[in-house]
Amino acid sequence: xxxxxxxxxxxxxxxxxxxxxxxxxxxxxxxxxxxxxxxxxxxxxxxxxxxxxxxxxxxxxxxxxxxxxxxxxxxxxxxxxxxxxxxxxxxxxxxxxxxxxxxxxxxxxxxxxxxxxxxxxxxxxxxxxxxxxxxxxxxxxxxxxxxxxxxxxxxxxxxxxxxxxxxxxxxxxxxxxxxxxxxxxxxxxxxxxxxxxxxxxxxxxxxxxxxxxxxxxxxxxxxxxxxxxxxxxxxxxxxxxxxxxxxxxxxxxxxxxxxxxxxxxxxxxxxxxxxxxxxxxxxxxxxxxxxxxxxxxxxxxxxxxxxxxxxxxxxxxxxxxxxxxxxxxxxxxxxxxxxxxxxxxxxxxxxxxxxxxxxxxxxxxxxxxxxxxxxxxxxxxxxxxxxxxxxxxxxxxxxxxxxxxxxxxxxxxxxxxxxxxxxxxxxxxxxxxxxxxxxxxxxxxxxxxxxxxxxxxxxxxxxxxxxxxxxxxxxxxxxxxxxxxxxxxxxxxxxxxxxxxxxxxxxxxxxxxxxxxxxxxxxxxxxxxxxxxxxxxxxxxxxxxxxxxxxxxxxxxxxxxxxxxxxxxxxxxxxxxxxxxxxxxxxxxxxxxxxxxxxxxxxxxxxxxxxxxxxxxxxxxxxxxxxxxxxxxxxxxxxxxxxxxxxxxxxxxxxxxxxxxxxxxxxxxxxxxxxxxxxxxxxxxxxxxxxxxxxxxxxxxxxxxxxxxxxxxxxxxxxxxxxxxxxxxxxxxxxxxxxxxxxxxxxxxxxxxxxxxxxxxxxxxxxxxxxxxxxxxxxxxxxxxxxxxxxxxxxxxxxxxxxxxxxxxxxxxxxxxxxxxxxxxxxxxxxxxxxxxxxxxxxxxxxxxxxxxxxxxxxxxxxxxx
RNA sequence: GCGGGUGUGGCGAAAUUGGUAGACGCGCUAGACUUAGGAUCUAGUGCCGCAAGGCGUGGGGGUUCGAGUCCCUCCACCCGCACCA
Numbered sequence: 035x036x037x038x039x040x041x042x043x044x045x046x047x048x049x050x051x052x053x054x055x056x057x058x059x060x061x062x063x064x065x066x067x068x069x070x071x072x073x074x075x076x077x078x079x080x081x082x083x084x085x086x087x088x089x090x091x092x093x094x095x096x097x098x099x100x101x102x103x104x105x106x107x108x109x110x111x112x113x114x115x116x117x118x119x120x121x122x123x124x125x126x127x128x129x130x131x132x133x134x135x136x137x138x139x140x141x142x143x144x145x146x147x148x149x150x151x152x153x154x155x156x157x158x159x160x161x162x163x164x165x166x167x168x169x170x171x172x173x174x175x176x177x178x179x180x181x182x183x184x185x186x187x188x189x190x191x192x193x194x195x196x197x198x199x200x201x202x203x204x205x206x207x208x209x210x211x212x213x214x215x216x217x218x219x220x221x222x223x224x225x226x227x228x229x230x231x232x233x234x235x236x237x238x239x240x241x242x243x244x245x246x247x248x249x250x251x252x253x254x255x256x257x258x259x260x261x262x263x264x265x266x267x268x269x270x271x272x273x274x275x276x277x278x279x280x281x282x283x284x285x286x287x288x289x290x291x292x293x294x295x296x297x298x299x300x301x302x303x304x305x306x307x308x309x310x311x312x313x314x315x316x317x318x319x320x321x322x323x324x325x326x327x328x329x330x331x332x333x334x335x336x337x338x339x340x341x342x343x344x345x346x347x348x349x350x351x352x353x354x355x356x357x358x359x360x361x362x363x364x365x366x367x368x369x370x371x372x373x374x375x376x377x378x379x380x381x382x383x384x385x386x387x388x389x390x391x392x393x394x395x396x397x398x399x400x401x402x403x404x405x406x407x408x409x410x411x412x413x414x415x416x417x418x419x420x421x422x423x424x425x426x427x428x429x430x431x432x433x434x435x436x437x438x439x440x441x442x443x444x445x446x447x448x449x450x451x452x453x454x455x456x457x458x459x460x461x462x463x464x465x466x467x468x469x470x471x472x473x474x475x476x477x478x479x480x481x482x483x484x485x486x487x488x489x490x491x492x493x494x495x496x497x498x499x500x501x502x503x504x505x506x507x508x509x510x511x512x513x514x515x516x517x518x519x520x521x522x523x524x525x526x527x528x529x530x531x532x533x534x535x536x537x538x539x540x541x542x543x544x545x546x547x548x549x550x551x552x553x554x555x556x557x558x559x560x561x562x563x564x565x566x567x568x569x570x571x572x573x574x575x576x577x578x579x580x581x582x583x584x585x586x587x588x589x590x591x592x593x594x595x596x597x598x599x600x601x602x603x604x605x606x607x608x609x610x611x612x613x614x615x616x617x618x619x620x621x622x623x624x625x626x627x628x629x630x631x632x633x634x635x636x637x638x639x640x641x642x643x644x645x646x647x648x649x650x651x652x653x654x655x656x657x658x659x660x661x662x663x664x665x666x667x668x669x670x671x672x673x674x675x676x677x678x679x680x681x682x683x684x685x686x687x688x689x690x691x692x693x694x695x696x697x698x699x700x701x702x703x704x705x706x707x708x709x710x711x712x713x714x715x716x717x718x719x720x721x722x723x724x725x726x727x728x729x730x731x732x733x734x735x736x737x738x739x740x741x742x743x744x745x746x747x748x749x750x751x752x753x754x755x756x757x758x759x760x761x762x763x764x765x766x767x768x769x770x771x772x773x774x775x776x777x778x779x780x781x782x783x784x785x786x787x788x789x790x791x792x793x794x795x796x797x798x799x800x801x802x803x804x805x806x807x808x809x810x811x812x813x814x815x816x817x818x819x820x821x822x823x824x825x826x827x828x829x830x831x832x833x834x835x836x837x838x839x840x841x842x843x844x845x846x847x848x849x850x851x852x853x854x855x856x857x858x859x860x861x862x863x864x865x866x867x868x869x870x871x872x873x874x875x876x877x878x879x880x881x882x883x884x885x886x887x888x889x890x891x892x893x894x895x896x897x898x899x900x
Numbered sequence: 901g902c903g904g905g906u907g908u909g910g911c912g913a914a915a916u917u918g919g920u921a922g923a924c925g926c927g928c929u930a931g932a933c934u935u936a937g938g939a940u941c942u943a944g945u946g947c948c949g950c951a952a953g954g955c956g957u958g959g960g961g962g963u964u965c966g967a968g969u970c971c972c973u974c975c976a977c978c979c980g981c982a983c984c985a
Contacts (some may be wrong), residue, residue, distance in 0.1 A: 052958080335985065336985060349985090418985075420985070434983095715912065718912070764916090772923095782924090
């Protein structure tokens, strides 16, 4: 009988499912190992062959670790809240939960076909109230926390209130919206509303009027990472900047720790660089400029305080709040028309037309705090309101954008470093000797920076500052299919709903569009899980409005890895998002597998929430994943992206039906290195199918199992141990393609040797079972073992069997002519090592002449210099 | 522009610390068995050459007895960021 995957594979999948073979135990004497995949969003189009690539690799690794005696946690779940289900609901009226559940069912069927060793008893679904209760709970904690720079961690808001009551803002170093300053008695005199408003400026989850990305096409705001080239990542609709009152998370408080943490994790350099870039740390100073005939102060951020004397003008972002105060009557018209021009210019235009130089003069002059010189204040949209202070001191000699602006508007350009050539453009050199800079003259750039910082700090007109590009993350979405905020309002001040009343279950609504009043879809809800009108959540029997936005898609995925750590005990699951015992046992994810496209989204929020929960003492670690592998994308055969739209989707179900799941697994791994993008190649799968059939024949004579108990020969043992060594080494370094080759070599060699010996085939089956678990399980049971093979000890490669009887060495003389010489390997080890043999041999070849130099590389090559 | 990565046969790719480049698979060629083969098996397959031999890891240079691997430089492609002061 030939290898019949169609009957064998489903049998074993059923077996694993019924026996709960892969159920992880929270109590175990074994060392733990946590292998996690980025869970999928269950979309309507189902899985294509690209999706399982990472799952197969992580599954191979999980199985390998089980063989090595680890207690492996390898779970799977669904990131189930999201836009497509809601868009579909708007079009068809079908409730998103229905669509989502259908899609989940379909995903599960597809995943089940591939033979993954997931522990499904722990699956999570972010749209399940049992799960999002805790997403809401974490939000409540964020709301009731602030970031204390002195302890460098998040603390309960009560410690802040306590401080304010006793000392006001004195001695306080907190991450906050603005630098507020008041005394304890002032604080205590504030009304409750004033106090609450002030606290919002400190909370890690806060609601504020901010400039946000508004997407009219989707009817919602978006976070920065959800906007690509001025368009929404989902749907590709244009996005505009708008000032709106929205919820945000104060991720900026964690900028430095998010940066530092990257040095402690084993992630790819490119991914770390993307995150570093996104966080965008730069060191410099914030300086204050006065305004002529005004009491206003303009704060600027600069990385080159040494060039202060070269600042010949000042530029504010068009939206800068001082613009309206300082603009002179004569310039009012110019400024207003420029502001409306800048406002109308879309983000996209602005990005694509960076060469066009525009701006307007306010008529006002800033006073250089050191020289007291007056310099004109302009506005231009090359200065971004969202970065730094929204204002720059323009140094046209050293900055190309400033140079362009100065040249265009005929503003002076003063070089401040000796030899700076500003005739054709800015000279952005970062070293040299200062000129035209009064007391800085003659100093090096480095010295000048120190000197000027000393002076501005003494004069209290500026201070050293580290600035980050990272912005706070907008956290509310005007959508239905997401976690409702556990928030209600009194007098427009947000209050959280008590933790013991969670979850706030998503209410049923009849239509998923925004309301006629422009409220989010939740405005249509009449029945929440409490009666809004009766106002159960608030005092005095009076109803208060609830927050109508929902959380963004990345809320649930920022902490889901913790929920998997919980086993099924319902009482424990009710107590906390993860039990202290479970998190203490499982700790960090040991291997996280997923796409690099989440670099600036999920992977940043995921780290942020972990650090936050660590600060509050819920976790014993502050980085979620020790090792991360970004699997590449599988493209269609033409190199295009596989998608429903292109009609080039290869469905794994079809591949499994035609070739079997093991062949699919082997083939996906065999395509190339896991991190690389590669096209799907249909033809190539024949190769691995052939391999499986050959393997099967090694164990069989016709229909019957034919395995010999004879002692293996040296050659057979060599083949086996070579293979064990290669597969083990490769899996240790997370290479998933080369073990397939090693297994193929072994099977080819054993076939040629006609080796059907148990002592060889058994260990071979074990090392095969990571990549091709179904056939391995079947062969294992045919060898007379009770199932399952999954925890069989991994065989050791014995170097004894890897030695060659004799080796042939190429020998070159003067690096040119080559001889080949055959030597017994023992001899090489003992003799060549001492360079004795090589001299003798060399002399033999050189007709008795003594070689000058003999280079010996043990076991490899001999080169002779005459 | 800045940052990260990649470049090896007709194709996907191996080569772990510098040590016989191209393992393994696809494709191709020839042969065997077959009524048949898109099944199976055997042999061959980097390029040029009848051969001896020569040339070969994007180009050029360097270090070394020896370089796909290390250094310098240039080129091409991919990914990320992009007026970040």
